[in-house]
Amino acid sequence: MIYDIIIIGAGASGLMCASQIKNKSICIIDSNPKIGAKIKISGGAKCNITNKIMGIDKFLGDSNFIKSYLERFNEKDLLEFLNTNGVYPNLNPKIVKGTYFCNSSSDVINMFTKLTSHCKFRLSTKVLDVEYGDNYIIQTDKGDIEGKKLIVAxxxxxxxxxxxxDIGFKIAEKFGHTINRLDPALVGFTVQKDQFWFKELSGLSVDVKIKVLDKTVVGKMLFTHKGCSGPAILTTSLYWKKGNFSIDFLPNKDSYLPKRFKQQIKDLDIDLRNYIMAPAGNFGYTKAEVTKGGISTKEVNNNFESKLQKNLYFIGEVLDVTGELGGYNFQWAFSSGYCINN
Ligand SMILES: Cc1cc2nc3c(=O)[nH]c(=O)nc-3n(C[C@H](O)[C@H](O)[C@H](O)COP(=O)(O)OP(=O)(O)OC[C@H]3O[C@@H](n4cnc5c(N)ncnc54)[C@H](O)[C@@H]3O)c2cc1C
Known part of the structure; x- marks a missing residue:
């Protein structure tokens, strides 16, 4: 059997894309036994699905490219889409400003299960390679699957x-695409000797304002046994390349420092308003919420089709678009999945 459309990935972008295609000859392949694995665990199982404060300054990537899709399907459109399909996220800006969370991430998965009931799923099926002759032959650990059009999500x-x-990057490279440098992002930092005192404060969370390159990030920083994490650090990791950034441990007029913190730093010479640190590294892809970098967006047209290979499309995180912590990455995945068909 030859499918009209094959989608690799039953994640956020692939599911949104499939929900918008009325064609019944569509096959979605995923190595997981169930759809939406990341949606399921995201936001403490409540899925931080988007953010009220939407703008290209919240993303790394080509701003004109990102802007054009956010204009076509923005956070309001996403919320309306969810409401129409019985999912009602609520504003919950306690940790990051403007964030919308669902009552349960299962609501989103159940919604997509209904909206993709016309599709054929090949789950627990890992894609190993792709060949192109007259059609796309998707080589998997469960045999070949053939389709006319391939959407890599x-x-x-x-x-x-x-x-x-890495399958999306492998496929892109095979057809001549450029992969912009990949790095783990939205991830905690490991520390150098000067910051070993962080480890003594493991479990403690404090308000901070961080200056990293030309960005200012405010929010909570969490000390961990390996270094530091927490929302402000995760967003900092998106912008940090190498070298220093500075932390203001007294970001607000009413800031106070916990007793444990004061005790720990009493013998250290620390500038609390401008503490300079250079991380040793980060916790890596096993802990990173996203991959920064990806397939160059210069090489896809305004419908996500490859400019180098006909009937080949890329959507979602596999492209060189990465958002801050706070619902921006799902917004991108859903915007791209929606716009490819609308
Ligand atoms: C722990 C965690 C929490 C997160 N929380 C949030 C949050 O609250 N808000 C937010 O905005 N973002 C969050 N993110 C980021 C967000 O989940 C991703 O940016 C988003 O899911 C990307 O969508 P996507 O469709 O591009 O890829 P994915 O959702 O990752 O889907 C890709 C799918 O492709 C499948 N796949 C990959 N390779 C193969 C292969 N070789 N063969 C077959 N199938 C394959 C995968 O199994 C996966 O199901 C979180 C990420 C993590 C890891």
Whole structure:
């Protein structure tokens, strides 16, 4: 059998894309036994699905490219789409400003299960390679699957334990695409000797304002036994390349420092308003929420089709578009999945 459309990836972008295609000859392949594995665990199982404060300044990537899709399907459109399909996220800006969370991430998965009931799923099926003759031959660990049009929605390298893989980049490279440098992002930092005192504060969370390159990030920083994490650090990791950034441990007029913190730093010479640090590295792809970098967006047209290979499309995180912590990455995945068909 030859499918009209094959989608690699039953994640956020692939499911949104499939929900918009009325064609019944569509096959979705995923190595996970169930759809939407990342949606399921995201936002503490409540899926931080988008953000009220939407703008290209929240993303890394080509701003004109990103802007054109956010204009076509923005956070309001996503919320309306969800409401129409019985999912009602609520504003919950406690940790990051403007964030919308669902009552349960299962609501989103159940919604997509209904909206993709016309599709054929090949789950627990890992894509190994792709060949192109007259059609696309998708080579999997369960045999070949053939289709006329291929949509790659396979995400990035993060969380290999739930399906993260390099297959999207491999396919892109095979057809001549440029892969912009990949790095783990939205991830905690490991520290150098000067910051070993962080480890003594493991479990403690404080408000901070971080300056990293030309960005200012505010929010909570969490000390961990390996270094530091928490929302402000995760967003900092998106912008940090190498070298220093500075932390203001007294970001607000009413900021106070916990007793444990004061005790720990009493013998250290620390500038609390401008503490300079250079991370040793980060916790890597096993802990990173996203992969920064990806397939160059210069090489896809305004419908996500490859400019180098006909009937080949890329959507979602596999492209060189990465958002801050706070629902921006799902917004991108859903915007791209929606816009490819609308
Ligand atoms: C722990 C965690 C929490 C997160 N929380 C949030 C959040 O609350 N809000 C937010 O905006 N973003 C969050 N993110 C980021 C967000 O999940 C991703 O950016 C988004 O899911 C990307 O969508 P995608 O469709 O491009 O890829 P994915 O959703 O990753 O889907 C890709 C799919 O392709 C499949 N696949 C990959 N390789 C193969 C292969 N070789 N063969 C077959 N199938 C394959 C994978 O199994 C996967 O199901 C979180 C990420 C993680 C890891």
């Amino acid at each position: 396979s995400g990035g390298l993060s969380y290999a334990s739930i399906g993260g893989s």
